[in-house]
Amino acid sequence: MLKVVKIRLYPDEQQRQSLEQSFGNCRWLWNYCLNLMNETYRDTGKGLSGYEVKKLIPQLKKEYEWLSLAYSACLQQVCLNLGVAFNNFFEKRAKYPRFKSKHGRQSIQYPQNVKVAEQSVTIPKIGEVEAIIHRPVEGKIKTVTVSRNCSGQYFASVLFEDGKEKPSTSSEGKAIGVDLGLAHFCITSDGSKYDNPRFLKKHEKNLKVKQQHLSRKQKGSNNRIKARKKVAKVHTKITNCREDFLHKLSRRIVNESQVVIVENLNVKGMMQNHKLAKAIHQVGWGLFCTMLKYKAEQDGKVYQEVDRFFPSSKTCHICLNQVGSLPLDVRTWTCEYCQAKHDRDVNAAINLRDEGLRILTGRINPGGFLQGQPLTSGTGDKACRPDVRRSNRGRKKSTTALSVG
Secondary structure, three states: OEEEEEEEEEOOHHHHHHHHHHHHHHHHHHHHHHHHHHHHHHHHOOOOOHHHHHOOHHHHHHHOHHHHHOOHHHHHHHHHHHHHHHHHHHOOOOOOOOOOOOOOOEEEEEOOOOEEOOOEEEEOOOEEEEEEOOOOOOOEEEEEEEEEOOOOOEEEEEEEEOOOOOOOOOOOOOEEEEEEOOOEEEEEOOOOEEEOOOHHHHOHHHHHHHHHHHHOOOOOOHHHHHHHHHHHHHHHHHHHHHHHHHHHHHHHHHHHOOEEEEEOOOHHHHOOOOOOHHHHHHHOHHHHHHHHHHHHHHOOOEEEEEOOOOOOOOEOOOOOOEOOOOOOOOOEEEOOOOOOEEEHHHHHHHHHHHHHHHHHHOOOOOOOEEOOEEOOOOOOOOOOOOOOOOOOOOOOOOOOOOOOO
């Protein structure tokens, strides 16, 4: 089974210069090949594959001698990654490949000859780099991606094969529905509510001061570079706090249940609401669902998504009666049919759990029957809204392709 461990690197000054040189060479090669592909398609109407542009590397090394300072396998991997980027674009999993900038995050991929020791990582043409390895890397190393973020921190993401088989998936056990929100980050079907930490709001004052200092610096000056790094460090702090919260919460939910059911939200579409865009952007719903999915798969558990048009909040989980309208400011409501009083979020989580279990046990046909018999449980029979146009556009698949040899 493939696993990834992200390691913090502490290179010395000479190693930093070598890494920056490798970043720059790979970035230049990416931009050169992307421009060549664009011009070739514009002139001939035919594109170039990643393997075709990879053959140009020996000639480019003769023309640009400084290109040989980078590890040759890294340069070849740049061309292959560019080919994968175009495949993802043609299959509508990603946008058209863009030119890379020297500003922002930098990365380089080593497909071989990287060794991981107890407190160091040996990288070709870089040497032995000091590192903090918080988790053991046991198995065959596939690829290592060395990166530098905007605040100047270096990391190595190690992809390795641990030699263990993927555990078989079983749905026998506790099932839990998770409803995502803003007032509370998530609400589970058993009534647990987890507050939204709002890390951006906590650091917003500090971020504002740092950004004001940055705006007053002259463009191109060293002081502006220093001020930009201070702003980047605040953003890094916010990101680390958010990821720590999401990792701990997703691990807790996966450990306590066998089946995890969430709603397939259209986060990009919800961001069009300018009143809620900032709040939605800082919670990290998409990252949280990704964490739930891969952690459940690694433990042999089930991760299930329910369609975004399923009326989980407006349906009574007791009698399945559905109300016509339920504005966002209404947090509790009473069912007109069975007189049951519902908490909006807990009721939605319970309906998501029931709908997810119905999907796992069997799918309903257009007539509303399951295996020839009318539905006596679940919410699929009365919660169906034929007047709502459904869409198959869910959360996109991964935009990278791993070739494991």
